[in-house]
Structures are given as structure tokens and as C-alpha cells.
Amino acid sequence: MKRLAALLIVLCMLLSAAGATAGNEQVQGEIVIYSSMYQFVLDMLDEALREEFPNLKPGNNGSFFVYGGTSRLINQIYGEMEDGVLGCDMLLVAEPALSLELKDAEYLEPVEVRDAASLLRFPYDEEGYWYPVRVCxxxxxxxxxxxxxxxxxxxxxxxxxxxxxxxxxxxxxxxxxxxxxxxxxxxxxxxxxxxxxxxxxxxxxxxxxxxxxxxxxxxxxxxxxxxxxxxxxxxxxxxxxxxxxxxxxxxxxxxxxxxxxxxxxxIPSTVMTVSDAHSKNANAEACKAVEQWFLSEPAQKLILNGYMHSVFANMNQIPYGSVDTEELIAKDMGVxxxxxxxxxxxxxxxxxxxxxxxxx
Structure with a gap:
């Protein structure tokens, strides 16, 4: 009976890791992500993260995400910075200037994204402190x-x-x-x-x-x-x-x-990992894996399903009912x-x- 029980436990562990990219089932701990994306998009991403990282714990009452408008989240972040620790481990907010600000304040952890120069059609931080992940x-x-x-x-x-x-x-x-x-x-x-x-x-x-x-x-x-x-x-x-x-x-x-x-x-919205010294759960290693996943094809397709444009240079697919992303880039007024x-x-x-x- 003990041997059967052990086999069942192993089987359950294997099933829970099914669908996860090799290595991501090893990602553990707890993370919280501040995001301004619409709730229905966060729900899709939440489900995908659970499948991709079966041993990673959502840190916000069963969800990986804390939703809020970017400007309101920024005010919240400013308040938390007074104590030196944010209430999150990652950020997915709509306004890229915050990335520049948090990098200068030394609140961010660099993340390596392989072949970023050829992968992305929007600017990113060459030291890896922030990358665009969706385009509004x-x-x-x-x-x-x-x-x-x-x-x-x-x-x-x-x-x-x-x-x-x-x-x-x-x-x-x-x-x-x-x-x-x-x-x-x-x-x-x-x-x-x-x-x-x-x-x-x-x-x-x-x-x-x-x-x-x-x-x-x-x-x-x-x-x-x-x-x-x-x-x-x-x-x-x-x-x-x-x-x-x-x-x-x-x-x-x-x-x-x-x-x-x-x-x-x-508005190329960025993803950032907060350094362990300033984050809620001090789990930058797990956040790095999640950040890299956000710049994967499965994640970018979820972005498209959320009616936003992909940051991938080779992504020909566009959101439902939209126009070609490259055409929009040519007409971009810029910020x-x-x-x-x-x-x-x-x-x-x-x-x-x-x-x-x-x-x-």
C-alpha cells in the first residue's frame, strides 16, 4: 500500500507539471505582480502561469496579479518606496517611464532575454532591466x-x-x-x-x-x-x-x-522584476523565469487575444479587427x-x- 501511495504521489506530481516548459516546473516560491491590464486578460494570464509554473504560488489571494490603473499603481508604488519595499515582485504597467524611474532608483533586477535585439520591434533596456511585453x-x-x-x-x-x-x-x-x-x-x-x-x-x-x-x-x-x-x-x-x-x-x-x-x-507597456532587496517575496529568480515566459510565443498570443499588439518583430498576427502593427508603427506619434x-x-x-x- 505504501508503494502504491508513493506511485500515486509521483503520478500526481507529473500530471501537475504537464504542459510546463522543461525547467519551469522547478520554479518555486511565491510572487505578486502589479498590473494595469484588463481583468479578463489577467485571468487568461493567471491560468497560463498556473499551467506553465505548477509549483509557483500565486501571492494575492489565489491570483498572481494585483490589478489597478497605472497612474494609481504608480502612486501606490511611491508610497511603498518610502518604506523601501514594494508590495509586489514584478510589474506589468502601461506607462514605460516608470521603468526608467525604478531603474534609476535601483529597484529592479536585470533579466537576460536571449536574442532580444532580433526578437523585439520596440525599444528595451539593453542591460535587461525592462522589456516591452504588450502594445496599447x-x-x-x-x-x-x-x-x-x-x-x-x-x-x-x-x-x-x-x-x-x-x-x-x-x-x-x-x-x-x-x-x-x-x-x-x-x-x-x-x-x-x-x-x-x-x-x-x-x-x-x-x-x-x-x-x-x-x-x-x-x-x-x-x-x-x-x-x-x-x-x-x-x-x-x-x-x-x-x-x-x-x-x-x-x-x-x-x-x-x-x-x-x-x-x-x-504605448509599449513594460515588464520588470523587482530586486530581492525591495520586493514583497524576495523571489527574483522565479520572477526572471516568469519574465522570460512573458516574452514567449504562447504569452504573446494571449496578448493578442487581449486585443493588444505583440512586441515580437516576426509576429504577423494582429488583434481581432485591428490593422497591421507595422502600419501603426509607421504612424506612431511617439512619446x-x-x-x-x-x-x-x-x-x-x-x-x-x-x-x-x-x-x-
């Missing part, structure tokens, strides 16, 4: 069914980010997220207001147009109902709504992306992440002074 795309959205009706009211649906803030026919009928809570919206504001683009005048235009500051889900609902003419929004939010409706057998014809003629804003790192507070204060306070 800020666009505009509108209701094709109502464009003519809006025109009859004297409202022109914007085809550029510039018109979104400068066309006064849009006063009161446009929306966007809050950069004080959303890292991708903050990145868009940083890009559109930076030198060489539209400057702080862009914020004045948003305020003059009495922009509504609401969530992506609320923007989509108001676009479809005709309450607003357009919204600045993540492409992934629109694509998910379209795919969900198609899967339910009721395809949407009253929602679509506008890829602005003056350029899109790509000066070094400037964002050093000017984060200034950008937030400008937003508060010029836009938020005038709308309240």
Missing part, C-alpha cells in the same frame, strides 16, 4: 450610423487628434479617460502636449470643448447611444466590444475605430518617455490646472 494603441472612436446626423447638427466627427481638441463644433460631445488614474491616457496626454506636437495649447482646447472625463466603457455606451460624437480611447476597448457582440450573434454597426490621420499613439519620467508631476499639474479644475 490610443485612437478615436465614433458611431458610423450617426455621422450624418451629427453633420446635420453642425458637428464634424474628428479624423485627427488635433481636431478632437480644436474643432469647437465638438463642444460638450467628446470624451476621454482620466490621466490621473489611467496610464495610457496619461501617455496620450504626454505625447499630444510634448514639444513638436501640440503643446499645452492642446489641454486648453480640451477644456474649451468641455470634454467629458469618463471610462472607456461609458464612452462606448455614449457613442452608441448618440450622447457623444467621439472619444479618445484605447483601441483594445473598442475591439473587445466588437468581438463580444459578434460572438453573441449581434454584430455592432454603431461603433468603430478612427485611426487618426495625424498619427496613433502606441518622449525620458521627458515623461522627469516631468510627470508637471504634466499632472498642467492637466489639473488647465482641464480638470475648469470642468469642475
Amino acid at each position: 494603441n490610443m485612437v478615436l472612436a465614433y458611431n458610423p450610423e450617426l455621422e450624418t446626423r451629427w453633420a446635420e447638427k453642425g458637428v464634424t466627427v474628428p479624423k485627427t487628434f488635433k481636431d478632437f481638441a480644436s474643432d469647437r463644433s465638438l463642444k460638450g460631445v467628446i470624451a476621454m479617460g482620466d490621466p490621473l488614474s489611467s496610464g495610457t491616457t496619461f501617455a496620450a496626454v504626454a505625447s499630444l502636449t510634448q514639444s513638436g506636437h501640440y503643446g499645452r495649447q492642446y489641454l486648453k482646447g480640451l477644456a474649451a470643448n468641455e470634454i467629458q472625463i469618463i471610462s472607456g466603457a461609458d464612452s462606448i455606451a455614449k457613442i452608441r447611444s448618440g450622447e457623444i460624437a467621439a472619444a479618445m480611447i484605447l483601441e483594445e476597448s473598442v475591439l473587445k466590444a466588437l468581438k463580444d457582440a459578434e460572438d453573441q450573434g449581434v454584430p455592432l454597426t454603431n461603433l468603430a475605430c478612427i485611426y487618426p490621420e495625424d498619427g496613433v499613439i502606441l 518622449n518617455w525620458e521627458n515623461v519620467y522627469h516631468s510627470r508631476e508637471e504634466i499632472n499639474l498642467a492637466w489639473m490646472d488647465i482641464v480638470a479644475n475648469r470642468l469642475n
Whole structure:
């Protein structure tokens, strides 16, 4: 009986490691990951991590992830840095300037990703302190069914980010997220207001147009109902709504992306491992294996299933309903992440002074 019991234990161990890449079943301990990805994406990644790392323990009430908007997570991280230890072991947040900041503060552990130069089509830290793992795309959205009706009211649906803030026919009928809570919206504001683009005048235009500051889900609902003419929004939010409706057998014809003629804003979101001296579980070795997995083909396909673009140079697949990633790269307005790192507070204060306070 003892021998049979031992055999059963061995069999269970083998089954639990099934599907794991050779060596990853040896990865042990506990980790927590701060992430701003949508919960449905985190659920997919959580399940995949359990399969790939069967002996790694999720450190947040049964999940590997703690979800929060990037800007809110950054404020939380700043508070934790006062004590010298973060409440996580890894970070997957939307705004790459944080990577530069945490590297300078010596909070990160370098990770080697083999052939990173040929693997990735977006910048990464050559010392291995951070790598892009997913690409968010800020666009505009509108209701094709109502464009003519809006025109009859004297409202022109914007085809550029510039018109979104400068066309006064849009006063009161446009929306966007809050950069004080959303890292991708903050990145868009940083890009559109930076030198060489539209400057702080862009914020004045948003305020003059009495922009509504609401969530992506609320923007989509108001676009479809005709309450607003357009919204600045993540492409992934629109694509998910379209795919969900198609899967339910009721395809949407009253929602679509506008890829602005003056350029899109790509946000290559990074993955980072926190050094043992500053992390919750001091398990950098396990985190390195997880970080390398995020830059594997199975993980990148999950990113695509989450309606975001892959960072792989040889990835021809695109998110459902999107356009070619290389085409977007050619139209990318770009963000000066070094400037964002050093000017984060200034950008937030400008937003508060010029836009938020005038709308309240």
C-alpha cells in the first residue's frame, strides 16, 4: 500500500507539471505582480502561469496579479518606496517611464532575454532591466450610423487628434479617460502636449470643448447611444466590444475605430522584476523565469487575444479587427518617455490646472 501511495504521489506530481516548459516546473516560491491590464486578460494570464509554473504560488489571494490603473499603481508604488519595499515582485504597467524611474532608483533586477535585439520591434533596456511585453494603441472612436446626423447638427466627427481638441463644433460631445488614474491616457496626454506636437495649447482646447472625463466603457455606451460624437480611447476597448457582440450573434454597426490621420499613439507597456532587496517575496529568480515566459510565443498570443499588439518583430498576427502593427508603427506619434519620467508631476499639474479644475 505504501508503494502504491508513493506511485500515486509521483503520478500526481507529473500530471501537475504537464504542459510546463522543461525547467519551469522547478520554479518555486511565491510572487505578486502589479498590473494595469484588463481583468479578463489577467485571468487568461493567471491560468497560463498556473499551467506553465505548477509549483509557483500565486501571492494575492489565489491570483498572481494585483490589478489597478497605472497612474494609481504608480502612486501606490511611491508610497511603498518610502518604506523601501514594494508590495509586489514584478510589474506589468502601461506607462514605460516608470521603468526608467525604478531603474534609476535601483529597484529592479536585470533579466537576460536571449536574442532580444532580433526578437523585439520596440525599444528595451539593453542591460535587461525592462522589456516591452504588450502594445496599447490610443485612437478615436465614433458611431458610423450617426455621422450624418451629427453633420446635420453642425458637428464634424474628428479624423485627427488635433481636431478632437480644436474643432469647437465638438463642444460638450467628446470624451476621454482620466490621466490621473489611467496610464495610457496619461501617455496620450504626454505625447499630444510634448514639444513638436501640440503643446499645452492642446489641454486648453480640451477644456474649451468641455470634454467629458469618463471610462472607456461609458464612452462606448455614449457613442452608441448618440450622447457623444467621439472619444479618445484605447483601441483594445473598442475591439473587445466588437468581438463580444459578434460572438453573441449581434454584430455592432454603431461603433468603430478612427485611426487618426495625424498619427496613433502606441504605448509599449513594460515588464520588470523587482530586486530581492525591495520586493514583497524576495523571489527574483522565479520572477526572471516568469519574465522570460512573458516574452514567449504562447504569452504573446494571449496578448493578442487581449486585443493588444505583440512586441515580437516576426509576429504577423494582429488583434481581432485591428490593422497591421507595422502600419501603426509607421504612424506612431511617439512619446518622449525620458521627458515623461522627469516631468510627470508637471504634466499632472498642467492637466489639473488647465482641464480638470475648469470642468469642475
